[in-house]
Amino acid sequence: MASTPRPSSGAHPDEPHAGDLSGRLNWLRAGVLGANDGIVSVASLVVGVAGVTTDSAPLLTAGVAGLVGGAISMALGEYVSVSSQSDSQRALIAKERAELSEQPAAELDELTGLYEARGLTPGTARQVAEELTAHDALAAHLEVELGITEDSVVSPWAAAGASALAFTLGAILPLLAMLLAPAHLRVAVTAAVVLVALALTGYTSARIGGSATLRPTLRVVVGGALALVATYTIGTLLGTSGIV
Numbered sequence: 001m002a003s004t005p006r007p008s009s010g011a012h013p014d015e016p017h018a019g020d021l022s023g024r025l026n027w028l029r030a031g032v033l034g035a036n037d038g039i040v041s042v043a044s045l046v047v048g049v050a051g052v053t054t055d056s057a058p059l060l061t062a063g064v065a066g067l068v069g070g071a072i073s074m075a076l077g078e079y080v081s082v083s084s085q086s087d088s089q090r091a092l093i094a095k096e097r098a099e100l101s102e103q104p105a106a107e108l109d110e111l112t113g114l115y116e117a118r119g120l121t122p123g124t125a126r127q128v129a130e131e132l133t134a135h136d137a138l139a140a141h142l143e144v145e146l147g148i149t150e151d152s153v154v155s156p157w158a159a160a161g162a163s164a165l166a167f168t169l170g171a172i173l174p175l176l177a178m179l180l181a182p183a184h185l186r187v188a189v190t191a192a193v194v195l196v197a198l199a200l201t202g203y204t205s206a207r208i209g210g211s212a213t214l215r216p217t218l219r220v221v222v223g224g225a226l227a228l229v230a231t232y233t234i235g236t237l238l239g240t241s242g243i244v
Contacts, residue, residue, distance in 0.1 A: 029208050031166040034074060036201040038170025040224050042066045043194040044231040046178045047187055051235020054183045063175040070171060075164035082159040089153045092146055093138075100137050107141065108133055114144045173197055191228055198224040 045066040046059050053059075100107050108129055115125035132140035142148050174194050181189035202220030206213040 029205060031162060032201050032205045032208065034163050034166030035170030036198065036205070036220065037074065038067070038070060038167035039173055039194055039197050039201070040227055041070050042171035043174035043190060043224070044227045046174060047190060047228050048231030048235040050178065050187050050190075051232045051237075052239035054186050056179060059178055059186075060175075063171075063178065067168060067171040067175060071164040071167045074167045075160040078163040079156045079160035082154050083156040086153050086156060089148055092148070093142065093150060093153075096141050096145070097138055100141065104137075107137070111141060111144060170197075170201075187232065191225075194224060194228065195221055 042063055046063045049059055049062045111129040111133065112122070112126045115128050116122055120128065129140070139149060142150065174190050174197075177190040177193040178186050198220045199217055202217035203213050205220075206216040209216075
């Protein structure tokens with residue numbers, strides 16, 4: 001019979017103490033926010049068009065164009081942003097590795113000083129620095145000096161793909177709601193579906209961040225509702241004015 005893994009000393013069994021928890025939470029939060037962007041942007045677009053016409057063809061055209069354009073824009077923006085961040089992180093890691101190779105004694109003194117600055121006594125700080133240096137000098141310096149690890153360097157392609165996927169999943173919801181609802185109920189059904197979805201994404205984002213859920217959820221819902229009202233009003237005014 002297999003034994004159940006025991007938590008490390010001092011660790012609570014219901015708390016994750018291994019792995020890059022902060023990184024995983026950031027990825028999850030980014031996914032939720034990407035889906036939220038997809039919901040709001042495509043919903044606003046199709047509702048605006050519905051202010052002029054509820055015919056399926058123009059709604060489908062506008063919705064698909066908004067979905068594809070938005071997903072590409074999100075992916076490109078994420079790729080550029082993460083590429084810049086990754087390049088900087090790799091440069092810092094290479095610089096730290098070179099310093100450890102060329103000036104090991106100075107680097108040990110630096111690590112000792114950093115631990116002293118965190119409140120350890122000089123003797124304890126020296127011991128900690130020496131033990132961590134013996135175990136993995138580069139990892140110790142990256143964590144204390146820069147707050148990163150070699151594994152925390154994110155792939156720009158992975159970030160771009162995740163951003164595009166999250167946006168697409170969010171965007172599909174209002175598009176389907178608009179196209180599948182009866183013509184005379186399309187705006188009302190889409191608005192209801194979108195507001196419920198925004199409430200869920202707002203609640204989820206707040207839970208991930210560990211904050212109270214009511215105010216963040218209300219902010220997202222109210223913001224989405226204002227976007228829908230604004231675009232529908234503009235679409236209706238353009239339709240009735242004869243401009244389109």
